[in-house]
Amino acid sequence: MRNVTDTFSESEDPRKLATGLIIGKNQWLTSSRWVYTFFILIFFIAYNYFSGEVAIDYRSIVLIVLLSLLGNLIFIFALKRHIKFSSGEVNQEALSSLAVLQLDFDLVVLSLLVFFSGGFDSPVIVLFIFYILISTFLVYHQKAFKNTLTAMVLVVVIFFSNEGLIVSSKKLTTVIGFNAILMIAYLIAAYLSRNLMENEEKLRELLVKFRQLSVTDGLTDLYNQSHFFLLLNLQLERSRRYRTAFSLIIFDVDHFKNYNDTNGHILGSEALRRVARLMKEVFRASDMLAKYGGDEFVVILPNSDKVGAFLGAERIREAVENEAFKGAENQPMGRVTLSLGIASYPEHGSTTRDILDKADKAMYFAKETGRNKTVIYNEELED
Numbered sequence: 001m002r003n004v005t006d007t008f009s010e011s012e013d014p015r016k017l018a019t020g021l022i023i024g025k026n027q028w029l030t031s032s033r034w035v036y037t038f039f040i041l042i043f044f045i046a047y048n049y050f051s052g053e054v055a056i057d058y059r060s061i062v063l064i065v066l067l068s069l070l071g072n073l074i075f076i077f078a079l080k081r082h083i084k085f086s087s088g089e090v091n092q093e094a095l096s097s098l099a100v101l102q103l104d105f106d107l108v109v110l111s112l113l114v115f116f117s118g119g120f121d122s123p124v125i126v127l128f129i130f131y132i133l134i135s136t137f138l139v140y141h142q143k144a145f146k147n148t149l150t151a152m153v154l155v156v157v158i159f160f161s162n163e164g165l166i167v168s169s170k171k172l173t174t175v176i177g178f179n180a181i182l183m184i185a186y187l188i189a190a191y192l193s194r195n196l197m198e199n200e201e202k203l204r205e206l207l208v209k210f211r212q213l214s215v216t217d218g219l220t221d222l223y224n225q226s227h228f229f230l231l232l233n234l235q236l237e238r239s240r241r242y243r244t245a246f247s248l249i250i251f252d253v254d255h256f257k258n259y260n261d262t263n264g265h266i267l268g269s270e271a272l273r274r275v276a277r278l279m280k281e282v283f284r285a286s287d288m289l290a291k292y293g294g295d296e297f298v299v300i301l302p303n304s305d306k307v308g309a310f311l312g313a314e315r316i317r318e319a320v321e322n323e324a325f326k327g328a329e330n331q332p333m334g335r336v337t338l339s340l341g342i343a344s345y346p347e348h349g350s351t352t353r354d355i356l357d358k359a360d361k362a363m364y365f366a367k368e369t370g371r372n373k374t375v376i377y378n379e380e381l382e383d
Contacts, residue, residue: 032134036106037068040113040124047123056117064113071105100143103135107147111154119162120155120175128155129185136189137196144193148186152179217291219269220276228290228298232352235288235300239345247309249299250359251316251340254371255332256295263327271325271336278323282315298359306344306376313340313374321372337372339363348377 040061047055078098110131114122128151136144159175160167215227223231232248239246253259253275260268272295279289279297288300299316301309317338325336341363349355362377369375 034072037065037072040068041065043124044117055123056113060116064109064116067112068109071102071109075102075105099138103131103139103147106131107151107154111158115158115161120159120171120178121162125155125178128182132182132185133189136186137193141190141194144186144190148182152182155179155182220273220291222276222279222297223288223290225290225292228288228292228300229352231288231290231300232356235302236345236352236355238302244303245305245344245346247301247304247306247342247344248355248359249301249309249313249316249340249342250292250296250356250363251298251313251338252293252296252363253320254337254339254367259327259331259336262330267327274323274325275320275338278319279316282319283312287312304344306342306347309342309344310374310376313342316340317372317374333372339366339371340374341366341377342374343377 044056044061075098110127114125114128117124132144132148132151135147139147155178156175159171163171215223217224235246238244253271256268256271259271272291275297276289276291279299283289283299284301286302288302290298290300292298299312301312304312317340320336320338323336328335331337341359341361343349343355343357343359343362345355348358358377361381362375365381366373366375375381
């Protein structure tokens, strides 16, 4: 009899991985804003002290710092609330909208900071470049481009608010040059970001393909044996938690070795593929179908007792019996048939080992008593 391990491993779901990256990106942005707030406070205290000039009065510093702190707390609360109430299904559009809101808030705070600390002569006006770089890597390029244009307009507004409408050509050239630098910063960041996004998309596609290969059987496109063990363990935990039943069907093709020897391995493989296709047709979408061994298949039926499982088993048995397999006339029974065994939780066992072992015994009893039949496990089979 087969040994069933109780330890399982699950491939990383690429959708969960992508969601985790988005959550991490928003959390990183929120965390960086704490550093940004702390930087504002320390920088201007040190600047005022060492320069001997008051670049910005402490009242304005406190106002901007408190505004930034308030924004930090709001965004942290919004992010945690979204994750908590989404029940694991994270809305990527909602998180992207949160990032957009964060960046818009930062632009307002930065503009006030520059305005109160000297306008175009502010020692922190260079932070507009940093803001544009962050925007380009965190949101879509169209939104980042709008943020760049908004920043350029705000720079002009701040400039004329401090300088007045009559300015020298030198200063006008300086503000135009600074805006040109902002646009160049956006273009460079957008180019790098676009390449990064393309690489991330390729990585995501590779993860999807890798995960598909890691959990499916290459011949039948059903789940493979290792992933079946994982699903069986998860189903057992779910049934224990919610006190529901589930059933397991295990079956193989009668005299499959004879079919292979008589018709060749190519037709043998095609026969297994056709059995898998019939399984997908007759079982429910919620049922979990897997290839267990060479010519063995298993089906996990959630919320099904032994009667429901028996009806499902009979559907696949009849479908295979009535299917026209090439070379089936060379089989001992003149056609391709199945022998199936059924065991149910909790009636027939409380562990995955018990359920699989008893379904296996029921299948072998079906073989020993004539084949082409479905047998539900009962204690008499032990004799």
